[in-house]
Amino acid sequence: MSKILLLQGNQAVVEGAIAAGVKFFGGYPITPSTEIAEQLAERLPEVGGKFMQMEDEIAGIGAIVGAALTGKKVMTATSGPGFSLKQEFIGMACSSEIPMVIVDVQRVGPSTGQPTSPSQGEIMQARWGTHGDHWLIALTPASVPECFDLTLRAYALSEKYRVPVILLMDEVIGHMREKIELPDTYADIPQAERKQPTVPPEKFLPYSVDESLVPAMPAFGSGYRWHVTGLVHDETGFPKGTPEATLAAQNRLRAKIENNVDDIVQVENYKMEDAEFAVIAFGGAARTAYESVDMARKEGLKVGLVRPITIWPFAEKQVKELAEKVNGILVHELNCGQYVLEVERVVAGKVPVHLYGKYDNEAATPQELLDEIKKAMANK
Amino acid sequence: MTMEKLVEKYFRPGRLPHIWCPGCGNGIVTGAIVKAIDKLELAKDDVAVISGIGCSSRASGYLDFNTANTLHGRAIPIASGVKMGDPRLNVIVVTGDGDSTAIGGNHIIHAARRNIDLTVVIFNNNIYGMTGGQYSPLTPIHSKATTAPYTTIEPAFNIPELVKAAGATFVARATTFHAQILADVIAQGIAHKGFSVIEAVSACPISFGRQNKMGGPADMMKWQRDHGVPLAAWDKMTDEQKEGKFPIGVLHHDTSKQEYTDAYDGIIKTAQGGK
Amino acid sequence: MNLKIYTERCKGCGICAAFCPKQILKVSEIEKIEVLDDASCIKCGQCELRCPDFAINVVKEEK
Structure with missing residues (x-):
């Protein structure tokens, strides 16, 4: 059974997040993305999830990094100025390979710009906003139903490739209201799964990979004790700064995305x-x-x-x-x-x-x- | 347990010697953390150690727990997410004076306000050591630093007073000279359900001591011995006697406030009960 | 033997030598700690307690 609703794009993202199994949101209010935070504050505890309004944009994405380490699917949402502030963490999520979805509802910039007006000024920032070479995924919905679908897809890709996915919206899509048909229950929606180790803890190397080039990611507290770092690291997860280790790390982060463009890119x-x-x-x-x-x-x-x-x-x-x-x-x-x-x-x-x-x-x-x-x- | 046995049990094999300079106090604080964990008999799987960036933050990599060496200043928000994600975990934040009170200053006061169950151990060596001796918010006024060649004109924070005012419910201080007290107060901080801050007064002989003519590592440790006063003695001292010295021990402990993740469980109950 | 030294961990900071009540420790020319007189060690544990490098340990007898 399904129901027909009239929703904003931002609301459809919220429903997509709940359907995808998101259990933690950390964020900070900012126009025109605020509805996502407001509605997740209401929806997440209903499904046993948690919402945290943090002290700033940086803490918002920081908190979701932490919750992701405990195995949760996580989201933060922001707009222009906040997206700038989150960039350092996006780099850490690329380097440490932490799955997450960052919603950016673009508004006019630079600076405070026009908070309530639409823009697509963060196309390049979404790709190149953080420092250093890195590879990530950004998806752009063009309708309210697609906000729901692409939120689900964002989690599928983020978990599959252990990469941050940016849901790059704009004020038009975020605030537009359209008809959307949603299932009465999300119980039948396939849940993206995070790859888990196939070896016992004593043999586990956190950044060793199979042909998928994507390492397994056990949750903190699961019995696999591993080390996360934004420093260049080898398969042990510990810092290693040799030219060989740096090259291997960067090439793998690139290849795990570039080898799979046919799976990732939709037009x-x-x-x-x-x-x-x-x-x-x-x-x-x-x-x-x-x-x-x-x-x-x-x-x-x-x-x-x-x-x-x-x-x-x-x-x-x-x-x-x-x-x-x-x-x-x-x-x-x-x-x-x-x-x-x-x-x-x-x-x-x-x-x-x-x-x-x-x-x-x-x-x-x-x-x-x-x-x-x-x-x-x-x-x- | 002897330190040798503690290292064997709680340190990741093959990772010593550590990266810290000769005489750096960070090893002693790290040792105090594992002593505290051992005293509380916590399972290694149930401990998460989250650090930021800086000398002290490298401690997480040596320890055989669930560990993360994250971004400069941001350990506390990440640790908050870990705690919210899995409240069973004992979450310890390892951070420096610059990491926690300069770039991360906003985070520590808000985590204190929320009273989220984290134990924050601040390795206070009064300086940015990793980058070579720039002044931090904990560099004493009129000290020299590479960015204060004419001495600093900024007063330092008083960490315990700062976090207590912000709402922390367990606040303690010890020094690397008072290593056993340090381990004890860290253990009490971990056992306390709420936001705990332990200021571990440490020494950076290379980047702070040299510039400020503090002598060698042993001299700096003797300075801690002569300036850190156990609370019982401190309370009997006159203001004149207290001048230039600081109290050590448990400075604040309040068990009356609700812890954040517990409070959030109440939100979940309300949200689910409303259906 | 009362004291066990992990030489590779020692950085020669001299803290243990300075705090040894029996003055039986010395930093060598290659900046590693040396035990001058193990027999005089009273196993007070000051060195182990203050060593920042986990390099010196008092040997405890097995009970």
Whole structure:
């Protein structure tokens, strides 16, 4: 049995978290993500989970690192300024391979910016925000039902690859209300499982791996006593700073993601079968783009939409194939041009790549985007 | 149990000698922690030791418990998450004066306010040792540091008063000279259900002692002997006699306040009972 | 033997020598602790208690 609800994107994330089996949230209030904290404060204790409002954004992600070490599925949620503050911990989670989901409901920045207005200004920060080379996953929902689905998927990926996953939302999606159908009970929803050791504690090496390159992660208190560090470490988990150990550690963290891009990267194609021109848009900007594509089609223009659902790792293969298929691409994003840089890199001049960046606190109207599509098609 | 046996039982094999400098007090504080754990007969699986970054924070890696050497200043939030995730665990935070009262200063006062059941052992060596001798919030005023070549003009925190005011329910202090008292108060802190802070007055002969002409490691330990006064004696001293000295022992112990994870269990009951 | 030294752990800080009531410990030229007169050791445990390096231990007789 299921029920039909009218929910905000942020609320759908909360339900997705409960359905995914999240048992701990640590965070700090910040617009436009606050509803996630508010509703998890209510929902988590109902399912035996715990919510902690911490003293600051850093402590919020710090607390979820701790709870993750005890085997819990964990979440924090934030927006622009808070996302900046969490970056150091995101690096630690990459290095120590601690599964977690960080929700970032993007607002206009930099600095305090426009807290209640939509933006997609953290595309590059989501990928490169923390210091040092690192690899992680970022997903971008474009509807309320997809907020629920991608929250579940974020946990599936985070546990499978022992990597932080960023659910990169924007204010449009976070605050938009839409119809969503949810099951009456989440009991039948498959739960992502954390890989457990197959050897007894005395033989356990916390960072030794099989061909998946993902180490097992027993919980603190389970009888496997191991050491966690953000220092470069070898398979024993203890710091080791030799060039060989550093190279091995970095290469494995990269390979466990890059070897699996086909599993991780999802892209939706909308009206792309016969398209001669493609719009690339994601999140809130994609909502405009669906409509603009429909309007273009009514005028006989063979336009389609390519919507990256996985923002990071970049949909390299899909964009490369796209460049073989269409004769022009327009990237529409709610910033001055971030994702477009990656598109340009991969398309590498094969077809013209245009940008319609919208960064005036408001999402584009379908007509505005359609005008840009036409302009781009005219001077392809 | 002799120290030799304690090392055998509670230290990870093959990890000594440790990284600390000759005469550094960190080894003594680390030894006091395992003595305390042994005294309480805690199972190794039931202990988590969470540290931040700095000299003292390297202690976690030597100890055969559930351990994490995390980010500078952030051990307490992580430890709070560990405790919330599995309240059965005895969660000990190993941290330095800079780690816990400068970059982590906000966290320690809020964890104290919540009265969450953590035992925070602050290795106070009055300096940033790992980075080579910069002044910390615990560097005494008018001391020299590499970032205070003309001496510091900032007064130091009084850790016990700070955390007591913030709500900590067990507060103690000892020195590496008073190693047995140190182990005893750490054991009492672990046994206390609530937020416990133990200031372990330690010495950094290399990065603090040299700059401030404190003599060698033994001289710095004698300084602790001559300046740390057991509470019973302290209470009988005049203000004049107390000048420049500090009390050691259990300075504050309040069992009347509810512990945070217990309180949260009440929230869960309320939330589930409301259905 | 009253004192057991783990030479590889000793860093020669001299704390044990300074606090030894019988003055039977000395830091050698290679900055390791040496027992000058084991027979005079009274097993007070000051050295073991204060050693920051877990390098010196009083040998306890098995009971």
